[in-house]
Amino acid sequence: MKKVIVILGQTATGKSALAIKIAKKINGEIISADSRQVYKDLNIGTGKITKKEMNGVPNYLLDVANPKHKFTVAEYQKLVISVMANIVAKNKIPIICGGTGFYIDAITKGIVFPEVPPNQKLRKQLYSKSAIALFKYLEKIDPGRALNIDSKNKVRLIRAIEIAKALGKVPKIKQKKSQYKFIKIGLYLPPEKLKKKIERRVKKMFQDGLLKEIKKLKRSGISDKRLKEFGFEYWKPTPEKVILETLKYAKRQMIWFKRDPEIKWFDASAKNLSKIIPLVKKD
RNA sequence: GCGUCGGUGGUAGAGUGGUCAAUUACAACAGACUGUAAAUCUGUCGCCUUAGGGCUACGAAGGUUCGAAUCCUUCCCGACGCA
Numbered sequence: 001m002k003k004v005i006v007i008l009g010q011t012a013t014g015k016s017a018l019a020i021k022i023a024k025k026i027n028g029e030i031i032s033a034d035s036r037q038v039y040k041d042l043n044i045g046t047g048k049i050t051k052k053e054m055n056g057v058p059n060y061l062l063d064v065a066n067p068k069h070k071f072t073v074a075e076y077q078k079l080v081i082s083v084m085a086n087i088v089a090k091n092k093i094p095i096i097c098g099g100t101g102f103y104i105d106a107i108t109k110g111i112v113f114p115e116v117p118p119n120q121k122l123r124k125q126l127y128s129k130s131a132i133a134l135f136k137y138l139e140k141i142d143p144g145r146a147l148n149i150d151s152k153n154k155v156r157l158i159r160a161i162e163i164a165k166a167l168g169k170v171p172k173i174k175q176k177k178s179q180y181k182f183i184k185i186g187l188y189l190p191p192e193k194l195k196k197k198i199e200r201r202v203k204k205m206f207q208d209g210l211l212k213e214i215k216k217l218k219r220s221g222i223s224d225k226r227l228k229e230f231g232f233e234y235w236k237p238t239p240e241k242v243i244l245e246t247l248k249y250a251k252r253q254m255i256w257f258k259r260d261p262e263i264k265w266f267d268a269s270a271k272n273l274s275k276i277i278p279l280v281k282k283d
Numbered sequence: 284g285c286g287u288c289g290g291u292g293g294u295a296g297a298g299u300g301g302u303c304a305a306u307u308a309c310a311a312c313a314g315a316c317u318g319u320a321a322a323u324c325u326g327u328c329g330c331c332u333u334a335g336g337g338c339u340a341c342g343a344a345g346g347u348u349c350g351a352a353u354c355c356u357u358c359c360c361g362a363c364g365c366a
Contacts, residue, residue, distance in 0.1 A: 036321070073320075103320080114318075145317090153316085156323075163318090
């Protein structure tokens, strides 16, 4: 089985830098696992790696989507599957690197998403209804899914209804066995250090011209509504606000990663690359 | 010094005699996650509890009342106005 290295962890723990180092050592190529770095022109606010930082190592799944249009996990999954195959065909090792847990799981756990593309018209129409109403409706058309859905989460309810309307009901979660062996490496930082790192990173974002980037997006025709969807960095950001929100986000990331027992964790501040290398080198 | 308006839980800010351990928002803590995932959503959030309750609380001290965060008195603090 071909191996794939997965580097994950909270924001600002130094995943990208580690990925580059490992790529150099084991002849790898990097695949980003970040739900926003897939968009063109979202650079500073998403902390996207620069050409210079890449240091000659290819990074895939960056800039593959137009920010005007929504990109989804399912599209991500399809793209990554083909990119992984290409890398392996070149006799190189794919290194998935990023902090979006859902995207990583879509690849490493082989989640099979129901083949129902988003129906914006239906979504818009359903969104005007209350969660209670949506839940009652779902109960009627798909009692099975209604049983274990979060009955107050409109986003989930709407997607479930969307699928149920198209397929009759929401299929049970399926996972496809992967042809790859994923080696999951988690980077973490002690809370105090993480906080400092985030503070530094956010300050740099503003210095690097986050506000200019937002203006440019606006000029290119991105609506306020869309900007909000890009996250707190893109909606009337101030350093204080972005730092606070980033810390909260980092907590949510950890909640997600915590439930995956396959992840091997390393303290990112310990510079213990020597411990990681044998792990990624063996087969 | 006189006058007016204020002082509420980690913060902001409702409440102006009983249904108030106190609306709400934010923060904090815990968690969920089937094509929006940095999104979206849930629970807890004074202290103790055998989860029925018990205790201490709305600047401080007294008082009125069956009953006070809410009314009265004095004091302390803040803002503004007049001196």
